[in-house]
Amino acid sequence: MSGAVDLSALKQPPASAPAVAVGDHTVTEADFETKVLHRSAQVPVVVALYSQRSPGSIELVQLLERLVGEAGGAWDFAAVEAESNMRIAQAFGVQGIPTVIAVAGGQPLADFQGNQPEAQVSQWLTAVVQAVDGKLEGDPDAPQEQPEDPRFAAAEALLDQGDLAGAKSAYESILAQEPGNAEAKAALRQLEFVGRAQELPESAIATADADPGNVAAAFDAADVELFQQRPEAAFDRLIGLVARTAGDERTAARTRLLELFELFDQAEPFVVAARRKLATALY
Numbered sequence: 001m002s003g004a005v006d007l008s009a010l011k012q013p014p015a016s017a018p019a020v021a022v023g024d025h026t027v028t029e030a031d032f033e034t035k036v037l038h039r040s041a042q043v044p045v046v047v048a049l050y051s052q053r054s055p056g057s058i059e060l061v062q063l064l065e066r067l068v069g070e071a072g073g074a075w076d077f078a079a080v081e082a083e084s085n086m087r088i089a090q091a092f093g094v095q096g097i098p099t100v101i102a103v104a105g106g107q108p109l110a111d112f113q114g115n116q117p118e119a120q121v122s123q124w125l126t127a128v129v130q131a132v133d134g135k136l137e138g139d140p141d142a143p144q145e146q147p148e149d150p151r152f153a154a155a156e157a158l159l160d161q162g163d164l165a166g167a168k169s170a171y172e173s174i175l176a177q178e179p180g181n182a183e184a185k186a187a188l189r190q191l192e193f194v195g196r197a198q199e200l201p202e203s204a205i206a207t208a209d210a211d212p213g214n215v216a217a218a219f220d221a222a223d224v225e226l227f228q229q230r231p232e233a234a235f236d237r238l239i240g241l242v243a244r245t246a247g248d249e250r251t252a253a254r255t256r257l258l259e260l261f262e263l264f265d266q267a268e269p270f271v272v273a274a275r276r277k278l279a280t281a282l283y
Helices: 032-041 055-069 086-092 118-131 150-160 164-177 182-197 204-210 215-227 231-244 247-261 269-282
Strands: 045-050 076-081 099-104 107-113
Touching: 032 045, 032 076, 032 099, 045 055, 045 086, 055 076, 055 118, 099 118, 107 118, 150 164, 150 182, 164 182, 182 215, 204 215, 215 231, 215 247, 231 247, 231 269, 247 269
Parallel strands: 045 076
Antiparallel strands: 045 099, 099 107
């Protein structure tokens, strides 16, 4: 569409406006200002004028309803029954049904008339979103990307350089400032484990297998197995140690196992399974 279209008359709706329900995106003269004009300041709003007497136009509305659900908030949708909302149709100068208009910043941006294949509609929608990229306020309810904390960026840069000691010091500095910082705690646990495990020989597993009662050897073997990306083997080894020992040795084995659990997301299936096995071994 060329030139500005005056939609201001629609800001004062009649006392009552009929509502014809089509999905969750029905718009009438009564709520056009809020759902289209105001909303289009944040993201483009695709307005589909249709008729319930036109099966093809209803199919197009249903397609757009599905596509907006997959759009992740990049655009919004308004389904307008033309015969019940003639002032909206007249404001857009609609000549045929269905007609689809993209509104951005309160003004029509692009349009097409008639039912179209899904691929063509998707291509048109992509072009609309690209045309307003960076020019609107954006959806206030959409997840906002958080700026990167420069302290963590510095620590990760040290890791990339292979400076584990420097990275460890950086994370410790963060914890000194914020003792409750969960991200720094998790990173420090990972670093401490890597620093410990990478110094161990692979033969630590054979050494522990040859002497099942050696608690220190079992700890080393579990670290090597975990370092080799075999958490189930490491957990089973320490759970077996818990089951075989008592007193201080058992407490030490349980403590080490819980420390290894903390290196992972606690919802991981192998962590959940290992916790069940530990409970059985303890009780």
